[in-house]
Structures are given as structure tokens and as C-alpha cells.
Amino acid sequence: MLLVILLFSMAGGDWGSHPGVWGYKQIQDRQEPVVALCPSPCQCEEDGIFMTVDCSEMGLPSVPLNLSPLTTYLDLSMNNISEIQPRAFHRLHLLSELRISGNQLKYISGQALQGLHNLKVLMLQNNQLERLPDDAPWDLPNLLSLRLDANLLSEVPAEAFRGVRSLRHLWLDDNSLTEIPVMALDSLPSLQAMTLALNQITHIPDYAFTNLSALVVLHLHNNHIQSMSSRCFEGLQSLETLDLNYNDLQEFPVAIRTLSKLQELGFHNNNIKAIPERAFVGNPQLQTIHFYENPIQFVGKSAFQFLPKLHTLSLNGATQIQEFPDLKGTTSLEILTLTRAGLSALPPGLCEQLPRLRLLELSNNQIEDLPSFYRCSALQEIGLQHNQIRRIESSTFKQLTSLRALDLSWNMIE
Template identity: 30%
Template sequence: MSNKARRMLVLLLIILKEAGPTAACSSSCSWSPHCSRIDSCTWCDCSSRGLTSVPQDLPTNITYLNLRGNSITTLNQSDFLRYRSLTRLDIHTNRISMIHNKTFRNLTSLITLWLNNNQLTSLPADIFVGLGNLEDLDLASNNIHSIEAGTFIHTTKLRRLELQNNNISTITADTFGNLLQLQMLKLSHNNINTFPLEALSNLNISSLSELTLDNNQLETLPLMAYDILASISTVNIDNNPWQCDCRMAPFKQKMNGSYEFEDQIRCDGPANVRWQYLRNVNPEDLICEKTTPVYSTPSTKHTGPTAACSSSCSSDCDCSSRGLTSVPQDLPTDITTLLLYNNTITILSQSDFSRYRSLTWLDLRSNQISIIHNKTFHGLTSLGGLHLSDNHLTTLPTDIFEGLGNLWDLRLSSNQLTSLAADIFVGLGNLQYLYLYSNQLTSLELYLHFNQLTSLPAGIFVGLGNLEELRLYRNDIHSIEAGTFNDTTKLRTLDLQNNNISTITADILGNLLQLQTLKLSHNNINTFPVEALSNLNISALSELRLYSNQLETLPVMAYDILASISTVNIDNNPWQCDCRMAPFKQRMNGSYPFEDQIRCAGPANLTGQYLRDVNPEDLISLLVPRLLPRLNQQMQLLVAAAAKDAAAGPQVTVQENVDELVDNQSQTAAAPGADSPHHYEPLRNPSSQQQHTYTSLMPYGSQGN
């Protein structure tokens, strides 16, 4: 073949490759690289195309429609009328705030529906009419606050329901009544304040294998909750504001150390048991602040409402919920604990605590405090806990924490703070817990879940050398500078979930050698952070969450890293089960739970399968197979002409199925930045030398035989 003909052939292949994405979302999008006949393929990829509505010019027989990453705001009844064969519909990461009644009524074959990462606020009763065969429903990361009775009455075959990261506060008894085949229910990161006992009792508990209720507002657990939780193999109820008082006594009595959920109940109150685990609390210490306890045994202690806030109170003075408008000045001067929550105090002055210099715990949450004067807490050098959450604070004096070197628990959440002085936390070397969520902070990037942070500069955490927990979830963080965590060397928990992080560079986590929990789920991370994780002390890391990102492949080194971590979640990523996953697949032996979390999103012939079940021979490259079905008659003629001219120049081998063009007298050119010797890409604008050496589009030997 002449050099000119050879260059024309390669150029045509490149042009055909580049033309691929458009056809994937058009009247001809039923093409798939792994179907033997074009008209038998039923997959349309319309993702990330700026669409504002559902396209109506697609083949009517499609079974998989991918619309994720667009700008759709509303779904109407007519949107899917012509696509009645759909089995999978992916509309996640759009801007959907309205779904009209019976929008999905004709999608009777639909099995999987992704609606996560949108802007839904409620679920009306007839929203899922017609989805009688639906098995997987993902509604995570919306703004859902209400679910009408009967919403799921038509989805009787539902197995997986994801409602995490919303604003749900109540799960009524009839919410899940018809879901008798439900296996997984995720309700974490909401505002649920009461354990949904009746709703769960209406399920078939023997079928339910996973329940997540972590990061809600649960305070107590009824006795019957124990048997329900004990019947479910995977349970997470961690990080709730558990109140270990007399209401928890019946539940505590049932605990015997047999279940993991018993290790997830860490007391947020009362003060006498704060930060203890319920499993370790003496039953006699499960007391109620009111005169009449909810649960009583002969050994249960009671506290009187009057003596608790007077000159006769002991070292602990409970002045909560008394309608106070100022700090009482008639208490013993040597008190160590002062509870002033649920009053109507509006201003704190310099003299308010000057007589109580022995305080180690001060609780002022749920008042109406809008002003704190300079040096209000000056002199409280023994103070370890200061709670100012749920007030009306908009600013804080720059010297507010001056002298509080022993402070280890500081709570400023649920105020109206808009900014904080850069050096406001200087001197708080013993701080371990810092709560600043649900404010309006935009100018200072700090430990602030539920705010609007967009980046983390390098010096943000200077001075916080004893910080152990840092929660930054539910912001809009997209960049983290190198050195951001250099000073937080004792950090054990880092929560960066629900942001817009796309890359975790090698130097971001370098100094966190004591890190035990790293949560990175619900971001846009597209490359597994091998180098960043390798810089950690993997033997210390016990939990890693990377689910719901944009990960497509796993390098072989990732296997050993994941295998070293006891709790791993890499589920719900758009895994591409092609040749890039072959080395990782080769390491899999069924020993670790994460091997069951890799569900293929592509190629089309493997969509929905788990990588563990895929035949290694099917892990083929998408590059050339995407070209072959599009070779038109002109291409075929060109190949035939090239073969006829073979005797006139260097020999060219043309495979029967045109899987690969291999010049037997040349070398292949690896794409710059390729992560393995088997990753090749066509050269753009090849030099004169490269033009004569590059003819292979795939590594030799990867084609089918």
C-alpha cells in the first residue's frame, strides 16, 4: 500500500471515531459497539449535552436512555410516551424540580430509574403510577422534604430505594406499606427526628438487608427498634444526636454486644454521659431532666426542676427551659456545668460569667442570642465545652475565644453567621469538635457542612493541631489546595461528601497519618486517587466512601488499597467494564465486599452486570469496535483497494473483521499520558516521522480471534 493510501485510511478511521458521540443521541442512536446487527441495539446516550427537555427524535424501541448531566427542569406526561420499551432511565444530575402526574405511566417495563442529584422538593402520590416492574429507584441528593401517602403504592417490586441527602423529617407509617420486596433502604443525611418504627414494621423485615439512618436528628430509640435493627444485616445509625436519658433505658436493657449498630450510639447528651457510648453507660445514669421519667426502675435517678437551678444546686446546675432572659447570678460560684439551653436570652455581656470561673461545660443552645460582647468568656480557662448553636448570631467578636485554651468542643451551628475572622480560632490548640453547619458562611472556608463553600485554601486550618473530626459535606467545594490539611495531623474523620470535587491530588492528604474515616461520596471524582491514598497510613484507615462519583475504571494498585480497608463503598459509579479493568478483574477472588459493588454502566453489552461475573474475554476495548459498524461502502472499497496494492509497498495485514490494522514493519505509538502499555490513541496532527510509524489503533493481540 502506498504511504498516501495508508494515511488516508488512518485519517478516515480517526474521522469516524470523532463522529461517534453525536450519533449516540439521534434517530440512529440505537447503534451499539457490541451488537451483531445495528438494528438490534437499543441504547441511547444523550448525557451532558445541555438538553433542556427530553429529545423526541430517538428510536421508539430503545431500552436504555441516558440523560444525565443535562439542564432539564421539568418532566411532562408526553416526554416518554414514545419510549415504552425502556428498562433503564437515567436522568440524574439535571435541574428537575417538577415531575407532572403520571409522567412514567407508560413505562411498564422500566426496571431502574435514576433521579438523584436534582431539585425535587416533594413526591406526590401518583408520581410513580405505571412502574409496576421498577426494582431500583434513586432519589438521593434532592431537596425532598415530604412524601405523600401512597407514593410507592404502585412500585410493588422495588428492591432498592435511595432517599439519602434530602430534607425529610418524618417517615409516616404508610410511606413504605406496599414495598414487601424491599432489600435496601437509604435514609441517611436527612432531618428525621423519630425512628420510623411503624413504617419499618410494615415492610417485610426478613427481606430488608440494608438500612441507613446515619446523620439524621434521631435522639432516642424505642424498645421495638432493637428487634428490627437486629433483623437487618447492614445497619448504619451513626452520627445522630442521641440523648442517653431514661427514654433509652429499655433499649439499653436489650443490648448484649451482638450487633454492630450497638457500637454506633454515641451520646450527645445529657451532660453527665456526653460522648460516651450507650453500650458503656451505667443504667443508673440514664436519667431524665423532668420530674416524671419516661422509663422508671427502682434504681433510676430523678432530678428536681427547682433545686437544679438555685443557690443550692450542686456542681451541675440545670437552668434549661425556664424562660430566662439573662444569665442567673445567684448560683454557686464553684459550679462546673451550667445548662442554659431553651431559654430566651438575647445578649451575653462581659459580666455574665465572671463569677463562674470553674466552668468546664456551658450550654447556651436554643436561645435568641444575637449579640455577644467582647471578652464575654474571658477567665473561663477551664472551659471544655461551649454550645452556642440554634441562636441568632450573625457575627462573633474577634477575641471571643481568647484564653479558652482547654476548649475541645465548640458548637456554633444553626446560626446566621456570614463570616469569621481569619484568626478567630488561634489559641484553641485542644479543639477536637467544631460544628459550624447551617450558617450562611461564604467568606471563610472552614469545617462547615450545609454551607456554600467553593474552595479550601492552604492555610485555613492553621492552629487546629488537635482537631479529630472535620465535616465539610454539603458545600460546593470544587478545589482543595495542596497543604490544606498540613496542620491537622491528628485528624481521624474527614467528611467531604456532597461537593463538586473532581480530583484528589497526590499531596492533599499527605499529612493525615492518623486518618481513620475518609468520606468522598457524591462528588465528581473521575479518577481513583491511588497516589493520595498511598500517602496515607492505610493500616489506620478503616472506612473509605467513594460511591456516587464519576469513576469509570480502577487501576490494579487500587485492589490492594481497598482490600486493606475494612469498610469500603465504591457503589453507584459509571463503571466501564472494558480492557482497562482487566488487570483489576484478574485480582478479584470474591474475598471482599467491594467486589460486589462494581456494576457495569458500559459497554452496552455488559450494562447492568457486575464485574465479578463478567468473562475476562468480554473486557474488550471500545476504540475499534466503535468504528467498525460505521465503516460505509466507501471505507470497504478503500480497504479492498489497499489490499490489492499490498504488493507495491510494505505489507499490511487486514483482519477479516477489520478489528485492527497492523503494519508488520512498523511500531505502534503510545498515547502521551497513557497509564499502561496497552492504552493507545490515534495521534492528532502526526509529525512526518510519526506518519510512517503509527498504524495501529489497538495494542496487538487485543482483537478478537
Template identity: 30%
Template sequence: MKGCVLLAFLALCSAKPFSRPSYKTLKDMMLKDMEDTDDSDTDNSLFPTKEPINPFFPFDLFPMCPFGCQCYSRVVHCSDLGLPSIPNNIPLDTRMIDLQNNKIKEIKENDFKGLTSLYAVILNNNKLTKIHPKAFLTTKKLRRLYLSHNQLSEIPLNLPKSLAELRIHDNKVKKIHKETFKGMNALHVLEMSANPLDNNGIEPGAFEGLTVFHIRIAEAKLTTVPKDLPSTLLELHLDYNKISTVELEDFKRYKDLQRLGLGNNRITEIENGSFANIPRVREIHLENNKLKKVPSGLQELKYLQIIFLHSNSISKVGVNDFCPTAPKLKKSLYSAISLSNNPIKYWEVQPATFRCVLSRMSVQLGNFRK
């Protein structure tokens, strides 16, 4: 008995000071969870404030951790190891597991079995082609799932209803079925860029009942603005598609929209009154399109602060294209109006045209080359 006590004392004396790794960057990326804070019996945060303390040993002399991985504070790091599959022996109390930059081709039914506290799974940059429909059956607290840069042909079925963020950028998804997001009422961020998805690939009712705030479907094959996305959207990014026109009905559902990305499309016309349906918008990207004039209705947007129109075919700017005739109608001054790389004779633009900007540095003109 004395020998055991002596060994424990020597281990404590020789141990180096413990320094907790910094999670500032990861925490900054996380959205604030919409979880029940009244549940005092369970701690569902990714970075718990209460740690179980062993009265005899303040650390685990023999922690369980998959071979080659690093485990601490309920976070398992297994990235960049060339793993062909999900490793075994993942601690059951794991909150986050990082498996990016490996060679995983398939997620099997029991790969995450028993990981009931799992909060985030990072599987970016693998070779995933298949995910078993029951793979996430027991991960009822999963909030973040990152599947970008893989080879998935469809969004996995039966994803946890608790998901708040799903990123499936750069895969081979061509279809969003009506049942894909059914019941996922907590989903707030959806990233689906760089998939061969066109307008016909989004089935009617696919987003019914969802409260998504951020959607990005850039670098896809969309020819029009999707009209059946969640009405709760605050940010919609459709850059690098094949959209040629913006119609009056395109934004009718998205009255709370604050950021709109339509850059690098083929837009030649924006129907009058289109922007009247998004009165709260603060930022609009229309750069690298084929517009021949400044879109109408900008002067009526009280909160608009940033408008990018560079690299179009705009040849003339009117004195009331950006600012209302009555100064009090504009609540937010422009911090950026970009008109560079357009065939505008900037010496013909009247100074009063930009009377509602913060400063002259907020306006970019010139730099047009034939």
C-alpha cells in the same frame, strides 16, 4: 429536748430509701477533663466521691432550690418550665444547672454570681439574644457550656478560660473575632453548625494557640475548607456547606486528623496529594457531592477504614483506587466502602479492587437510578 429527739427519730423511720439518680448517659458524653489531679484540697469533678456528712441528719430537711426546679447531688434541673430568666436561689455549691427548653432571653451580669463550683450550664433551646460580658466572671471552673438553638448573633465574650466544650449550634453567628477564644487553652470541643458563617467570617488568628480536637461547622456558608483552624484537630466536620473544590493546601495544618466530614457539599475536584497531608485519617465522608472519579491517594492512607462516596457521579473504579499494590503497606483493612448510587457498571469492577477489605459485606455498590 426529748420532743426534738423524738421528731428526728420519727423522720428517720418514715423516710424512704434514698436512690441516687443515674447519670450514666451524661457521664458518657463528658470528655475526660485535663485537670490537675494533685490538688487534694479541691474536688472539681462533676460527680464528687466525697459527700459532706452531717453527724445528726444525713439529709437536708429544708434544701434551698429555685421554685419549680429539682435539686439533688449538686445538680439543678429547671428545664421545660417556661422560665423567662435565670432563676434565683441557685445553691452556691451547684455543679450543673439544666435550663434548656425555657424562654430565657438574656443572661445578666449577676445571674451566676457566686457559683464558683459550676461545672456545666445547659441553655439549649431558649430565646437568648444577649449575654452580659461579665456573666461568667466568677465561674472559673466551668467546663461545659451549651447554647445551641438560640438567637445569639455572636459568640459571647469573656467566656471562662476553663471551658473544654462549647456548643453554639443553630444560632445567628456570622463572625468569629480574633479575641473570641483568646486564652481558652482548655477548649477541646467546638460545635458551631447551623450558623450563617462563611469563610470571611473567620478572622485570621481566631484559633491561635488553641488545642481543639473536635470542630463541627456544618450547615453553614463555607465555600472552601478553612485553613486557619487549630493544628491539633482530630475531627473536622464541614458537611452541608458550599465547598466545591479541595486544594492541596487545605489539610496541610491537620496532620493528626482522624475523621473528616465533607458530605453534602458541591465538590467536583480533589487535587492530587490533598489526602497525603492527613496520613492518620481513619474515616472520610464525601457522599452527596459531584465527584466524577474516586479521589487519588486513598490507597496510600495506611489507617483509612471508612470511605463514603455514595451519591456522586463516579462512573469507573480502578483496580488500585483503594488498595496499594504491596499488601503490607495497608495496616488497617476497610470496614466500609460505600459507592452506591453512582453510575458504576459494577459488573466491570475487578474483584481485586477490594482486596484490602474485611469482607464482601464491607463494600456497597449498585442502587443507581437515573
């Protein structure tokens, strides 16, 4: 009985229009019109009483009519759809995934997506969207994933996400945004992952993400970010991954000190010249730091100390670094790359500080003498090519039973 009631509500009164459902034969006998289950030229598959509909790459100019109210998946991607009429999907109360990527849409009104209260995934990437609805935003209370990447959005209205408060994953990359949509993001307390990469953002203001306490992943790479306010990451209590690579940061982003759960940090290919003392004092969970391709001239002695979970540190291209960083208390480090710098020597206690080191890449420096790697028993690869090493002592690589690769080419060994 419950199934019959459910079907009645889904079909808006056209109950019994599906073979096997009570009343189907009576409707046929009366010769009343039957709802088309698979609109031409789409391809459909039945999943029990439900339907998945694939209309992708069909050259369609508009949304097909007569879609079954039992449709749970609809793919309209890679067509020629330039407009979605109001209530185009209003009968598809069971639809959970809608793909409209790769079309010619410039705007989608709130009325166009009316009735999709069960929708969980909405893909709108690779269109020509120039704006999002503000006064009548999309009402999609169960939406979890929204792709708006590769469009032409230059701003996000303050009320744009008011109707998608359950959202967990948001793609806004590859648009024309010039600032963080602070007001719009305030409506997304459940957001877990977001990318704003490949935009034209130049600054991150204080409290830009203050209501995103559940956010775990934030991508901001490939923007034009030059500055960040000291409290810009306030509220990001759950953030584990932060990608600031390929920007134009002039100073070390001290704002990261508020990110107590941060595990992976990338800000390579910026214009940062100094890493201050105790740079990561608020990030005890850090596991990976990618900091290469910055014109580093100064590294504070305590910059990388006491990071007990750090296992990867990359500082390639820091041409002005002449002293090996002090890694006291950073005992879990496994991968250390510091190439194309100005190092002339390695500390004698290197292996005591880094007993788990597996890969040590120090090519293209000015190293002349080597310490004994006797206590680096886990070392598997050592890269020392293009240095100024003149001699190797008998004890230098003694008892490195795990060593698989050792490159000493382009040195001055006699």
C-alpha cells in the same frame, strides 16, 4: 465534734433539727418549730444524713419553702415557675445539683442563686430566658456544668460568666445568638466542652476562643455561618472535635490548620466548592472527616495526603469530583465513602495505599472499569451499585476472605 460544727454552719444555727443529731430532743421538748424535711408535694429520699428532693412536674408556681439545708439534689423541672426570689436557696450550702428546666423563667438575678457555693450542676434549659445578669452575675465558684439551651438569649453580656470560672461544660445551643460571645467566654479558662449550635451566628471573628485552651469539644452546627477569619481558632490548643455541619460556609475553613490536636471534623451540608492543596496540613491527628453534601468542584491532589491516623473519610455528593483523591500516606483509612460524584475510574494502586480499608462505598458514580482488590484483604463491604461497570475480571475480587457484602446492582455487566 467536726460533724456537729458542720451541721451548725449548714443550718444557719438550726443545728440539732434532724433526728439523731445532738440536741434534737431538747428542741422538741421546748416545742420550737422544726424545719420541714420534705416540702409538700415533693418527694424526698434520704442518703445518710443528706436529702435528695424531687419536685418535678408538680405544677408549682414558685420555689418551695422550708427545704432542708441538708439537700444535695433538687429537681424543680417542668413546673410553672416564672420567677426566683432573691436568696431563694441561700440555706442550701450543700446543694450540688439544681434542675429548673422546663419552666417559664425570663430572668434569674445573681441574688436568686446566692449561697450555692457547692453547686456543680445547674440546668436551666427549656425556659424563656431573654437575658443573663451582667453587673451582678451568678456567684457559683464550683459550678462545672451549665445548661442554657433552648431559651431566648440573643446575647451574652461580657461579665455574665465572671462568677463561674470553674465551668467545664456549657450548653448555649438553640437560642437566638447572632455572634460568638467572645468577651463572656474569656472568663472560662477551664471549659472543656461547649455547644453554640442551632443559633443564628453568621461569622466567626479572629481570636473568638482565645482563652479556651482546655476546650476539647466545640459544636457550631446548624447556624448561618458564611465566613471564618483565618485566626478564629487561635488558642484552642486542646480541641479534638469540631462540628461545623449544616452552615453556609462558602470556602474551605483554612483556620482549622491551627488545630494540631483535632481528631474529628464535620462540615457536611455547607456550600464549599473546593478543597485546597494540603488542606489538613496542620491536623496530623485527624481520624474522621465528614465532608459530604457540598458542591465540590475541585480537590487538591495533596488535600488528603499524609494523614496517618485518618480512619473515616466521607465525601458523598461531591458531584464535580472526577478523579479519585490521592491518599498517599493516609494508610490507616478504614471507611471511605464517595458516592454521587463523577468518578469514572479507580487508581490501580488503591489497595497498596489503603491496606486497612474495610468499607468502600462508591455507588452512583460513572465507574466503568475496576482494578484488582487483591491486596485489600481487610475489605468487608463494597458498594458499586449505579455505575457503568461492564465486566468483572476473574482477579477483581480474588481472595477477599473477609468480604461480607458486595453490591453490583444497576450496572451494565454483560
